[in-house]
Amino acid sequence: RLVLVTGGAGFIGSHLVDRLIKDGYRVRVVDNFSTGRLENLKHLEDNPNLEVMRGDLKNEQDAREAVKGADAVFHFAANPEVRVSSISPRVHFEENVVATFNLLEAMREYKVKEMVFASSSSVYGEPEEIPVDENAPVRPVSVYGASKAACENLIHAYSKLYGIRAVILRYANIIGPRLRHGVIYDLLMKLKKNLDELEVLGDGTQVRSYLYVDDAVEATIIAWRLSNGNYEVYNVGNEDWVTVNDVMNIILNELGLSNVKIVHRPVLHGVGWLGDVKRIALKIDRLKTLGFKPSTLSRGAISMTVKALVRELGF
Template sequence: MQILVTGGAGFIGGHLAEQFVSDGHDVVVLDTLEPFYDVGLKQRNIEAGETAAKNGTGQYNFVEGSVTDSDLVTDLVSETDCIFHQAAQAGVRTSVENPGKTTRINIDGTFTVLEAARKAGVRRFVNASSSSVYGKPEYLPYDEDHPTTPISPYGASKVAAEHYARVYNEVYGLPTVSLRYFTVYGPRMRPNMAFTNFVSRCLHGESPVIFGDGTQTRDFTYVNDIVDANRRLLETSVADGEVLNIGSGERITITELATVIRDEIDPEIDIVYDDPREGDAEHTHSDVSKARKLLGYEPSVSIEAGAKQFVEWYRRNKDWYDPLVRNS
C-alpha cells in the first residue's frame, strides 16, 4: 500500500512511518524539518524509517516540504492510497505566542491535504487531533460528545481541522477519521515536554520543576498505543467521518508523575514548583470505549510502566538524546 505520512519526521509521525515500512508498505514522509526543536532528533526519525526499509520489504522516501504547498501536496497525494496527517504546528504555548502560524499550518495545511485527497480519491484520510480540543472539563473522563471549548489557539485549530475532515466525509464522501491523542510520550519524543524535562533534570542530579501546584492531571499515552490505533485504520473501513479518543484511559497527577520518574532515578532529589503556564489544561482523561468498540483498540501500557520504560530508553540513548549532553 502507498502511504503518505505528513509530519513524518516528527515524534508520532516518525513512529508511524517506521512501523508502516516495517509492515511492508511503501511510505512517503513529508516534513518541513522546522527547528521547533532540535532537527537532529527529526533526522533520527528519518534514519529509523530508512533502517526499517533496509531491513524489510517496504520502501521509505523522505520529501522536505510543507503541507501548505498545494502543488507539492497534490503531486505526492496523486500516488497515495492512505494519508496519515500528522503535520502541525505543535505546542499550546507556541500557539498563544504566535496564533497566526498555528492557524496557517494546522487549518490551512489540513485543508490543502484534504482537498488533494478528495481530488485523488484517497482510500483513507486519518487526521491527528488532540485532547486540547476539550478545554475545561465539564465532566471526566472525556467522551467524544463532551463540548469542545479549547482554551488555546492550538486547541481551536485542531477543532477546525476535525470539522473540515468531517465535512469532507459528509459532503464529498472522502473516508476520513480524526484521532484525538492524549499527551503522547515515548522514545524520540519532543525534548521540551514534562516527561523529558523530569528525566533529564533527575539524571543530572537536578530537581524536576512542576509548573503549577502539581495537582493537574494528565492522561499520558505511550506512543506504541498511538501507532496501534493508526494501524487498525488500515485494516477496516469503519469509523468514516468519526472522531475517536486515543488515550491510556488512565490519569496521573503531575506530582505523581514527577515522583515516579524521580524515584526511578534518585529518590533523594527534591521536587520543586514554579508558576503555572498559560494555556495548559488542568485535567485530561480519556474515555476510549468508542475506539474500543469500532477499532478493537486497547491501551497496553500503563502510565507508571510507560514512565519506567521511557527512563530506561532515555538512559540507553542519553548521549544523542539528552539536550544537556548534546549542547555541552
C-alpha cells in the same frame, strides 16, 4: 498500496512509519523537519519501501506533490507545542489549519479517499468531569486545541462533500522513545542542566492520561482498518490518569534523585501556562469496541519513556 504520512519524521509519525513498513505498505513521508528529525527514520535509510520528501504543507505545491499517487493519508504534521500556541497563535493557525486545508485540497484534486487525522484531547478544553467521551462538547481553551477542532471540521465537510473516508483520532498524551516535547522531556532537560533544582510548570496537580507510543500506533492502525463509517471520531488514551507531580516523582525515582529542590510555577487556577488544561482524561470505550486494549498503564508508560529518553539524551 502507497500510504502518505505527513510529519513522518516526527515522534508519533516515525513510529507509525515503522509499523506501516513492517506491515508491508509502501510509505511516503512528507516533513519540513521543523521539529521532526531525519535521525528518527535513519534505520530505514536503505528500505526501498520508504520515500522521504522534504516539503512544507503550508505550501500548496508541496502538498500536491506529497499527495499525488497516494492511496491513503495519515496526517500527523503539526506544530505540537500547545504552550507556543498561546504566544504565537498565527503559527498554529498556519501550521495546523492552513496546512490541513492544503492537504485536503490536494486530496480532492488527486481523488485520495482515505484520511487518518492526528487530533488531540485538547479539543475538549476544560471538561466539567473526566473522563470524557467523544460526544462531550468541543470547547478548546488553547489556540492549538482550536486549530485541531477547526481541522476536524474541515475534514468533516470534505468527507461529506468528496467522499473521503475519515478517521479522527483524539490522542491523549502520547509518550515513548524519540519524544522531544511535553512535560517528561521538559523536566528531563531541566534536570540534565541542573540536578539541584527543578522547576515544574503549574502547581503539579494537573491531571493527564499517558499512552505509550506503541499502543497509540496500534490504536491508529486498528481504527483505520476497522472503523467503517464515513467519518468516525475516536479518543485514544489510557484507562487511568496521573498528576504532573506523579510524573515528576517517577522521573526522580528513575534517576535515583532524592534531594532535588522542587519549585512549582502555577498560573491562573494552578495550570502551567495560559491555555493549559487542569484536568483531562478520555473515555476509550469506543476504541475498545474495535478490540483495542492498552498494554501499559500511565505509570508504566512514563517509566519506559524516561528510561528511553535517558539513553537518547545521554545523562
